[in-house]
Amino acid sequence: MKTREPVITVKNMVKKFGSFVANDNLSFEVFKGEIFGFLGANGAGKTTAIRILCGLSSPTSGEMKVAGFDVYRQTEKIKQNIGYMSQKFSLYEDLTVFENIRLYGGVYGMKIADRKARTTEMLERLGLTAYENRKIGDLPLGWKQKLAFSIAILHNPKIVFLDEPTGGVDPITRRQFWNLIYEAVEKGITVFVTTHYMDEAEYCDRASIMADGKIVALDTPLKLKEQYNAANMDEVFLKIAR
Amino acid sequence: MSRFLAFLRKEFYHIFRDPRTLIILFGIPIAQLMLFGYVMTNEVRNVKVAIVDNSKDDLSKRLSQKLLSSGFFQLAAIPTSESDYESLFRSGKVKEIVVFEPDFAKNLMKEGKANIQVIADASEPNAAQLIVNYTTAIVNNFTKAEFMKDQTPPGINIKVRMLFNENMRDAYNFIPGLIAVILMLISAMMTAITIAREKEMGTMEILLASPLKPIQIILGKVVPYMILSIVSALVVLALGMLVFKVPVIGSFALLLAEILLYIFLALSLGILISTFVDSQLTAMAISGFVLMLPSILLSGFIFPIKNMPIALQIVANLMPPRWFIEINRTVMLKGGGLNEIWPNTLVLMVMSALFIFISIRKFKIRLQ
Known part of the structure; x- marks a missing residue:
């Protein structure tokens, strides 16, 4: 599914908070159908960039297009075409699995029949069919994360933004989570993911590494390892950070 | 519209599944009625x-x-x-x-x-x-x-009439006041808490990143509490009239219109508070201590404003309930109409407009 057709174009993106520069002149493209990793230490400016691309924050300057729409003037259109999963857990604990799905389906304007068909398919795939009427608060964290991701792509967005989706989750669940990401990519969804787990960088098609608000490296994991003469992404990251 | 309704349904689930919310919504009005009606009474009885x-x-x-x-x-x-x-x-x-x-x-x-x-x-x-x-x-x-049956006593005979409350009934004081305090509690405090909760949980981000417009999100949060506030106001008013025999001499429609205006004001105040805070606890503390206590003590509900030192009188004039309680008393007990209460009505309107204006500005700054 990998193409060279850009779905996100960012040219000279700058975001300042007062005199603090959170994003310093970022330029990159994300291609349709790829998994684009956005790596960096905490505070490197990853979340700021993702928030701008999702229309949650407005940039100071630069030219940005997401799914073909302008970040300044067409945020409504962008929101219609993306899915978003934030750092914090994002489902309602006091609602059941079904009620959460119905809420998001409603908010994204999905047709009821459409939503029902996809819900059945999704719950079966996750093995959660029996838990449809359980409250989210009663489920284990790993299940919740997988569910949150599946709900974020229920409306079949062009791009899904994942902001540190696997924080605080055990390695096995993380692996399962990445399988879900691969399944999403097979359906043609582009995945934009931030993480500070360097092993996860290996799973990306291309990875960019941010430090102090700048992109310091951007390539496939393989090429990055060659370029920095490292055995794995963790070493790449340590060499760059130094 | 269907997006909005989907969101609204979720709000009602939140309210009816949270025991704490239910207690504040229904327990506190009843407890306060009992407290003022039967416990904190100044009347001499038995x-x-x-x-x-x-x-x-x-x-x-x-x-x-x-x-x-x-x-x-x-x-x-x-x-x-x-x-x-x-x-x-x-x-x-x-x-x-x-x-x-x-x-x-x-x-x-x-x-x-x-x-x-x-x-x-x-x-x-x-x-x-x-x-x-x-x-x-x-x-x-x-x-x-x-x-002194047969003789006229010398001296001055003072005949007192306590106008508008001939029998000096306590309920005539506390029912109009209580409506103001309870509505402030439900509308302002609950709105502030429910929006702060959405921020605290991180779900606000998700909602903002969805096709829902910010105005729809705010309305979705506010409409349920508006409905519940109206119900609560009617219940307290009905109990006041039936159990405590407080009259509504003036126009009932006018009274209801003023109550609606005051609910609108309290909701805007709740939204304003929520733009400043990020956690439910802070929202509760601010609405509880910074809002509730002054609105009980400085609103003229219990202590007459005219007897306060000038500095406190100025603070009291900034309290929305101070203007609303006066409206309530005028309409309910004195049978007054818009002629008497238009200045108070105007103050409430200006306050609401101001709260909404600041909220919108704060919200925009936040997004930048």
Whole structure:
């Protein structure tokens, strides 16, 4: 599914908070159908960039297009075409699995029949069919994360933004989570993911590494390892950070 | 629209599944009604007294009877010696003791005067003062009725009428005040908390990144509490009219319109608070301590504003309930109309507009 057709174009993106520069002149493209990793230490400016691309924050300057729409003037259109999963857990604990799905389906304007068909398919795939009427608060964290991701792509967005989706989750669940990401990519969804787990960088098609608000490296994991003469992404990251 | 309805349904789930919310919504109004209606009452009713009749003549017996049949007093003890008095007060068995001197009637006939001693429990000074005043008034009326039937008494006869609340009923004060306080609690506090919760949980981000417009999100949060506030206001008003017999002399429609305006104001205040805070706890603290206490103490609900020092009067004028309580009293008790309350109505409108304006500005700054 990998193409060279850009779905996100960012040219000279700058975001300042007062005199603090959170994003310093970022330029990159994300291609349709790829998994684009956005790596960096905490505070490197990853979340700021993702928030701008999702229309949650407005940039100071630069030219940005997401799914073909302008970040300044067409945020409504962008929101219609993306899915978003934030750092914090994002489902309602006091609602059941079904009620959460119905809420998001409603908010994204999905047709009821459409939503029902996809819900059945999704719950079966996750093995959660029996838990449809359980409250989210009663489920284990790993299940919740997988569910949150599946709900974020229920409306079949062009791009899904994942902001540190696997924080605080055990390695096995993380692996399962990445399988879900691969399944999403097979359906043609582009995945934009931030993480500070360097092993996860290996799973990306291309990875960019941010430090102090700048992109310091951007390539496939393989090429990055060659370029920095490292055995794995963790070493790449340590060499760059130094 | 269907997006909005999907969101609205979720809000009702939140409300009806959270015991704390339910307690605040329904428990507090009822508790406050009970508190002000039956506990914090200034009215004298069935006060426990002891009567010591050392004379036991016809006159002292009839006067005792008069006291006890007034409805204000209830005979709780008949002490036999003075040494019992203190323990009666200390144990709280009586609040007042009335002692007739020996030869009460005889002294009154012969010398034209006789003595009654009234001892009251002044560990509660306000209550003691009230009880003594009631006792004195009953004795004076009795004397007048007994001895001045045929002659016109010299001197000035003062006739008092307490206008708008002839019987000095407490409920006339607390029902209009309570509506203001309860609505502030439900509308402002609950709105602030529910929006802060969405921020705290991180779900606000998800909603903002969805195709829902910010105005839809805010309305979705506010509409359920608006409905519940209206229900709550009607319940308190109905209980006030039916149980506590508080009249609505003025236009009922006008009163309802003013209540709606005040709910709108409280909701905007709640939204404003929520733009400043990021956690439910802060939202609760700000609405609880910064808002609730002043709106009870500085609104003229309990303490008259005219008696406050100038500095506090200025603060009091910034409290929305201060203007609303005045509206309530004017419409309910005095039968006033828009002619009398338009300045207050205007103040409430200006305050609402101001809160909404600041909220929108804050919201935009946040997004940048």
